Amino acid sequence: MTLARFQMCIDGQWVDALSGKTFQSLNPALAEAWAELPDAGEDDVERAVQAAQKAFESQVWRSLSATARGKLLRRLGDLIAENKEHLAQLESRDNGKLIRETRGQVGYLPEFFHYTAGLADKLEGGTLPLDKPDMFAYTTHEPIGVVAGIIPWNSPLYLTAIKLAPALAAGNTIVLKPSEHASATILELARLALEAGFPAGVINVVTGYGPSTGAALTRHPLVRKIAFTGGAATARHVVRASAENFAKLSLELGGKSPNIIFADADLDSAINGAVAGIYAASGQSCVAGSRLLVQDEIYDEFVERLVERAKRIRIGNPQDDASEMGPMATAQQLAVVEGLVADALAEGARLRLGGKRPQIDGNGWYYEPTLFECDNHSMKIMQEEVFGPVASVIRFKDEAQALAMANDSQFGLAAGIWTRDLGRAHRMAKAVRSGIIWINTYRAVSAMAPIGGFNNSGYGRESGIDSVLAYTELKTVWINLSQAPMPDPFVMR
Ligand code: NAD
Numbered sequence: 001m002t003l004a005r006f007q008m009c010i011d012g013q014w015v016d017a018l019s020g021k022t023f024q025s026l027n028p029a030l031a032e033a034w035a036e037l038p039d040a041g042e043d044d045v046e047r048a049v050q051a052a053q054k055a056f057e058s059q060v061w062r063s064l065s066a067t068a069r070g071k072l073l074r075r076l077g078d079l080i081a082e083n084k085e086h087l088a089q090l091e092s093r094d095n096g097k098l099i100r101e102t103r104g105q106v107g108y109l110p111e112f113f114h115y116t117a118g119l120a121d122k123l124e125g126g127t128l129p130l131d132k133p134d135m136f137a138y139t140t141h142e143p144i145g146v147v148a149g150i151i152p153w154n155s156p157l158y159l160t161a162i163k164l165a166p167a168l169a170a171g172n173t174i175v176l177k178p179s180e181h182a183s184a185t186i187l188e189l190a191r192l193a194l195e196a197g198f199p200a201g202v203i204n205v206v207t208g209y210g211p212s213t214g215a216a217l218t219r220h221p222l223v224r225k226i227a228f229t230g231g232a233a234t235a236r237h238v239v240r241a242s243a244e245n246f247a248k249l250s251l252e253l254g255g256k257s258p259n260i261i262f263a264d265a266d267l268d269s270a271i272n273g274a275v276a277g278i279y280a281a282s283g284q285s286c287v288a289g290s291r292l293l294v295q296d297e298i299y300d301e302f303v304e305r306l307v308e309r310a311k312r313i314r315i316g317n318p319q320d321d322a323s324e325m326g327p328m329a330t331a332q333q334l335a336v337v338e339g340l341v342a343d344a345l346a347e348g349a350r351l352r353l354g355g356k357r358p359q360i361d362g363n364g365w366y367y368e369p370t371l372f373e374c375d376n377h378s379m380k381i382m383q384e385e386v387f388g389p390v391a392s393v394i395r396f397k398d399e400a401q402a403l404a405m406a407n408d409s410q411f412g413l414a415a416g417i418w419t420r421d422l423g424r425a426h427r428m429a430k431a432v433r434s435g436i437i438w439i440n441t442y443r444a445v446s447a448m449a450p451i452g453g454f455n456n457s458g459y460g461r462e463s464g465i466d467s468v469l470a471y472t473e474l475k476t477v478w479i480n481l482s483q484a485p486m487p488d489p490f491v492m493r
Contacts, residue, residue, distance in 0.1 A: 004035040006183070008044065008207050009190040011051035012200025018043045023180060023208070028096030028327040029317050031363035035094070037183055040208040045175075045216040048204040052146040052173040053222045055201030061173065070120035073165055075196040077113030080106065083192060087157060087185055089319070095153050095182040096327040096365070098318045101281060105158050108445075112158075112463075115447035116165035119468045123170065125475075132493070134482035141472035143171035144248060145224035148217045150238065151186065152230045153179035153329050154284045154387075159252075160186055162451075162462040163227040168202065170471035172225070175204045177214050181330050183207045210234060221245045225471065228252070229286075232456060250460025250470060252286065252452060254385040255413030257434065258406040259289030259442065262399075263297040265418035266440070271305050273416055273442040274391070279313055279369045280443060282325050283389035284333070286457075287414040289442055291382060292393040293405050299395040303373065306393075307353050310369040315358050328365040328388060337367055337388035344381035349374050349392060377405050385411070399424060406432050412454030416442045435461070 003024065007014040016022075017038040024033040038044070055061050080087065088102040125139040149163040156178055167174050178186040186205055193203045206213055214234075218226050218241035228238050229252040242249050259277045261270045277289025294302045318326030328334040334357075341355050354370030370390040374382055381392045396402045406415060406428075414436040417428045429437045435453045438444060445451070450464035460470060480486075487493070 001032070001034070003033055004184075006035060006037045006187050006207070008038045008040060008048075009187060009194070009203065009205045010044070010048045011054075011204065012194060015044075017041060017208075025094055025181065025183065026330075027093055028329050029093075029319070029362070029364045031331065031365060035184055037187075037207045040206040040213045042212075042216040044208075045206055045213060045220065048175045048206045049146055049217070049220045049222050051201040052175050052204055055199060056143070056145055056173040058199070058201070060199045061171070061202055066121035066123065066169075066171070069169060069171060070117040072197055073113050073117035073120065073169060076193055076198070077110035077117065079192040079196055080113065080189075081110040083188070084109075087188060090188060091157055091182070091185045092318050094184045095156065095329045096318050097155070097281060097329075098323055098326050100321060105155060109157060109161050112161050112447040113165050116169050116468065119166070119465065120169035123468060123472065128476075134480065134484075136479045136481055138477050140475045140477065141170070141469065142475050144471060144473055145172060146222050147172045147174045147225045147227060147471065148220070148223045148247075149174055149176040150214055150218065150226065150228040150230060151176065151178045153182040154281065154286070156182045157185045157189065159229045160189060162467070164189075164203070166462075166467040167225075167227070167471045168198070169468045172471055173202045175206060175217060175223070177206055177208070177217050180207070180209050215241065218242065218247075219244055223247050225249070227460075227462075235458065250452075250462065251458035252460070252462060253413075253456060253458040254387065255286055255288065255411045255434075255453065255457050256291055256383060256385050256409050257287055257289050257411070257414040257416070258291040258293050258409070258432070259416035260293045260402050260406055260418065260428065261295065261298070261302060262402070262417075262419040262421070262424065263295040264420045265298075266420065267298065267302065267305070269440060270418040271302070271309055273418060273440075274306055275309055275313070277416060277442045278391040279310060279325055279389050282328060282367065284329060284387055285443070287436065287443060288387070289414070289416050290386060290391055291405075291409075292391050293396050293402050294393060295402070296395050296397055303352065303371075303393060307371060310353055310371065313369050315360060315366055315368065317364075325369065325389065326366075328367055331365055333387060334365040334367060337386055337390060340381065340384060340386050340388075341370060341390060344372050344379070344390075344392070347379050347381070349379055349381050354389070377408055383409065399428070403428065403431050410456045413457035414438065
């Protein structure tokens with residue numbers, strides 16, 4: 001098969017790596033290479049960051065009004081809408097996500113760009129009611145400088161958009177480093193951004209591996225903010241790299257989110273919510289509802305019905321409209337899932353469903369929807385993120401026990417609460433330690449709704465009305481109104 005060839009976008013130009021090195025991207029449904037991309041070295045990262053710095057300082061970008069930046073983002077959103085089928089197909093081929101899911105995500109991206117475009121010229125500073133009558137002071141929101149956006153493979157376009165749009169709305173420039181497993185759509189996004197009219201150097205994309213390309217970017221002294229989405233181990237490297245020049249950080253990491261089903265819940269909805277939480281995207285979702293906490297009275301019925309529903313999930317080619325579960329995105333991820341399933345069996349979790357690769361034609365990295373029943377919440381399968389279609393279910397007696405289990409986690413990204421009792425829904429929403437709470441729903445996203453985690457799920461928030469502020473520095477300007485000469489220079493005013 002002839003491989004599709006991609007180049008990187010640096011300073012508005014399409015370029016190969018200076019070394020000429022390349023790497024291959026694999027199609028997870030076939031376990032075979034479909035594309036070849038530049039393997040960026042330190043020298044390529046250097047020119048991308050320098051291009052971003054030059055663009056940040058250039059009048060072409062600096063003198064553009066916030067309203068004009070908003071218009072560019074709006075135009076980019078429109079171009080994404082015009083190219084949505086192409087982008088959806090490309091992402092599905094590159095990371096194995098279902099075409100119905102990539103269509104949904106790409107279909108929503110324009111809304112996201114339009115929403116953020118509208119925020120660009122609403123970054124108002126304030127006037128300060130100072131306690132010094134001869135002084136006047138005000139604040140402004142200034143761009144930070146060059147931003148590095150580090151992206152994982154599971155939802156590359158969406159996770160890029162929630163960094164790129166606010167970073168540009170605030171007047172920064174950016175160097176994106178997509179995952180080595182799913183870079184194609186980010187390069188296409190850069191092409192659309194150039195078409196939309198963003199000046200050269202404002203958006204750059206370097207492709208390559210994490211420990212080389214990613215590390216060179218995150219430790220670069222001109223990078224002033226790093227927006228990272230990925231795993232905890234990588235995040236620790238990124239935090240250390242940021243310490244070199246105190247680059248600002250946002251970290252969106254993993255989770256082990258509880259989906260808590262009370263006996264009074266609408267069971268049909270709760271079962272759908274459990275399926276959406278763990279088997280959608282083959283569980284390769286940071287917000288996966290991988291811990292099912294189910295109240296005693298309905299536990300047996302819930303588990304039976306969930307098993308029955310999950311058995312009917314259609315596993316197959318992600319580019320087939322009828323498929324409900326595609327493959328794992330990488331062979332490594334499949335191996336991680338298999339390892340954690342073996343550990344769960346060894347520690348005595350009861351396998352109710354799945355636990356193996358399905359019988360399917362070809363070499364794709366598929367895994368069956370899997371469910372473990374657990375008696376003990378401290379089991380590894382209840383505590384560790386799998387990032388695959390593996391749920392573990394445990395029973396609880398009452399609200400207090402459900403809450404204790406929900407919060408017994410190193411993570412705190414999302415939680416689902418299923419109940420018809422309004423008071424309980426709000427009590428739980430307040431007490432559960434996580435950044436997103438879904439009541440009687442799961443896996444809902446909106447441009448208006450912040451996402452991010454408590455605890456080891458990271459820090460900072462993306463999306464929502466404050467997202468652009470996270471890409472700004474606050475400046476305080478003092479004006480001396482008095483005509484009197486400057487008083488005693490050795491006393492603080
Ligand atoms: P990962 O941490 O392996 O990689 C993420 C990115 O970091 C990739 O681009 C990779 O090349 C890069 N990278 C790797 N080593 C690096 C280094 N030393 N320096 C700089 N960059 C480096 O994550 P992944 O396997 O691509 O994605 C899965 C993880 O991401 C899961 O833990 C998942 O929960 C998390 N995730 C979180 C969210 C969220 O919004 N909270 C969303 C999606 C995924």
